[in-house]
Amino acid sequence: MSKKTILVTGSNDGIGLALTKVLVRDHGCRVIMTSRSEERGSKARTDIRAEFPDAEVDLLQLDVCESSSVVAAAGKVKEMGVTLYALVNNAGVGFNAGGDVIATNFYGPKLCSESFVDLIDAEKGRIVNVSSGAASMWLRNQDDATKALFSQMPVTSFEALEDSVKKNKADASMGGYGLSKAGLTAYTIQQAAAYPNLICTSLSPGFIDTKMTSGFGARLTPEQGTVSLVKCLFDDVTSGFYYGSDGLRSPLTVARDPGTPEYQGEENPDAAKYNN
Template identity: 45%
Template sequence: MEDSGLKRVVVTGGNTGIGFALCKQLLTEDNCFVYLCSRNQERGTAAVAEIQAAYPAHKERIHLVLVDTSVPDSIVAAAEAVREHLGTHKLYAIVNNAGVGLATRTSKQALLDTNFWGPKRMVDAFMPMLQDAGRVVHVGSGAGPMWLKKQSEDEIKFLSTEHTWEELEQFVIKRMATTDDFGDYGLSKSALACLGMTQARVYPSITFSTVSPGFINTKLVAGFGATKPPEEGTVSIRHCLFQPLPGNGWFWGSDAKRSPLHTTRDPGTPEYKGE
């Protein structure tokens, strides 16, 4: 990797949907070296080949990383592979985009492994490679606030403030036992945003953000009526990757405006100003 000025970014779930769109944009518009992460060798190889064929001038700036973010050992192996590939360079950012739920029906355990424990384990494994003032973006969902606003005052307060990892993990495990399919997903995304707040306190030199990409036509919401293409789901991600941010651990709406965790905020409405 001859250009030491490149921003090096890891993107999980990079072979499809919003992750795939983001990888293309990072490569061609944001002067990045992209580690496209896929849990499947064949699909990952095809995704990288498609991008290299479309943008041959940038073909040396994308690298496939195999990782199943629901499997701890896979994350450890992926981190070692990236560490070896980086050499003396540092990562600029991690984008925890991989997610399951809703139309991609799965078990409660698999959902938590991917949507909640996966991002935590990715940060733990890749943090030593992040540069000072690096960034971490968790791809959350508007389903998080949509679910949380209907819960008890105590639960709203809990998931709207930072906690220790142990406190958050215990809450999520206990609460997940009582949720339905939509609640499973909404809880996992609310908990992910809370995780971002907690990580911002633990790693104050790194800027953490959790974002809603919007109602985007991906496999996750297949059949739900979403029409916006994946390329429109990267606005808040790229904002939180590259723009100056006035706070750490915040939740951002799909229009790249700060949004609350405890209730919904529609794009285009006033930005959230709370604590």
């Protein structure tokens, strides 16, 4: 049985690096790592190979905000002659990680998905978008029309979603971080409709101790942040759904990441009905 090849954006550090290690260690996958910085990416790959000598790990330079960079990376994957089992849109910025939050977290995954989709297994392939519990924290405080738009039942157009993101950007808390991730989760629902042969999901990894969250009180390790990622990559999940950090289906308007102050879990009937 051939190895599953998975491309993980932003995999030189944090949750992306932890996921890469889990994939090569526990699932025997070939991982194509991407990093905006070739230097940091090369160091991460060297460290993984030192820890797992038999790991099959490739590295591509990729800036999810630059169309030319994404297209070039997709071209290199095509030249490798591999079919991707999954694309993990993990690269993101916010909190301590500087950068354009909306461009990176909202537009970046769309650009990557559209550039790599033809290289993903048309029958068994998956796209996994790393969202955040901050998406729920932002959306739960919006009006009913905004909640309906971002929950997208029925599915709305990307243009309508984009217009709402632009409209809310100036007043959004956390520099627009929660808004950007809510937009990504809503876009995932659109992906599920646009790519019916693929399984497209979004998730919260939880409040994980990384460079991005340093100083904000996060206590979970990056590897603990891969629980829902692994589930969405390999388990029986439903395309278009958003999953909490424990791998349970989660409504976008109810924050339910265990271990966080805003957690509303199985005791909350509005959250519990989704966890089946």
